[in-house]
Amino acid sequence: MSTTESASLYDNLETRPTAQLLADMNQLDQTVPLAVQKALPQVEALVEATVARMREGGRLFYIGAGTSGRLGILDASECPPTFGVPQGLVVGLIAGGDSAIRKAVENAEDDAEQAWRDLQAHNINEKDVLVGIAASGRTPYVIGGLEQARRQGLTTGCIVCNAGSKVAAAAEFPVEVVTGPEFVTGSTRLKAGTAQKLVLNMLTTATMIRLGRVKGNKMVDMQLTNAKLVDRGERMLMDELGIEQDKAAELLQLHGSVRAALAAHHGH
Secondary structure (H helix, E strand, C coil), X not given: CCHHHCCCCCCCHHHCCHHHHHHHHHHHHCCHHHHHHHCHHHHHHHHHHHHHHHHCCCCEEEEECXXXXXXXXXXXXXXXXXXXXXXXXXXXXXXXXXXXXXXXXXXXXXXXXXXXXXXXXXXXXXXXXXXXXXXXXXXXHHHHHHHHHHXXXXXXXXXXXXXXXXXXXXXXXXXXXXXXXXCCCCCCCCHHHHHHHHHHHHHHHXXXXXXXXXXXXXXXXXXXXXHHHHHHHHHHHHHHHCCCHHHHHHHHHHHCCHHHHXXXXXXX
């Protein structure tokens, strides 16, 4: 039974005042972290497998359609600025190509062969990890990509929001977060999307910490792409080294990253 498609627990939504709509949505949203909590052992297994492959030079790929595809692209695009990793180490692909990020592409998710073609454009190989993202757990684009990747010896995982799905069956390391009926029946950009975002946050954050991309609790490899981030970098150095801001600014400008500045100051 596809619980993501089952009828909402709420009805006659158009008759409710705004305050009631928001209170009901908020109450329903509070169930999501508890559903994620139940899946933590599965998330752990996927993180450990991803860390192992990335230590050997592998990359992390996401495939998905619609909201799921967009969430993978969002997570992938935030890894370089947050953790200072190169573009292309974490890659998000969406059914229908980049134009589908902004505008739905009709029937794109129904082609079971297209994901592997999309992945081959990135020279995907057995060192890499492929994670399929699909709220329903039955997206042909995702199933086909995972099945082909597994045949080719890749590590495969998934993030789905129904139990016992075809996507989970196709993945070696499935993460199943059963979120139940949506506030608006079948609208999986809501609770299911929130659950997927939480798991993606965990996957890349825990992986990057394990790969040494965080020091203490700080983003020492973040890209200094705007004034806010430069200021944050300066404050990290001030905190770590007990220096004034002008000295921290000088060190950061000279070395280009918090990690490099710390290493230079400590004489490594």
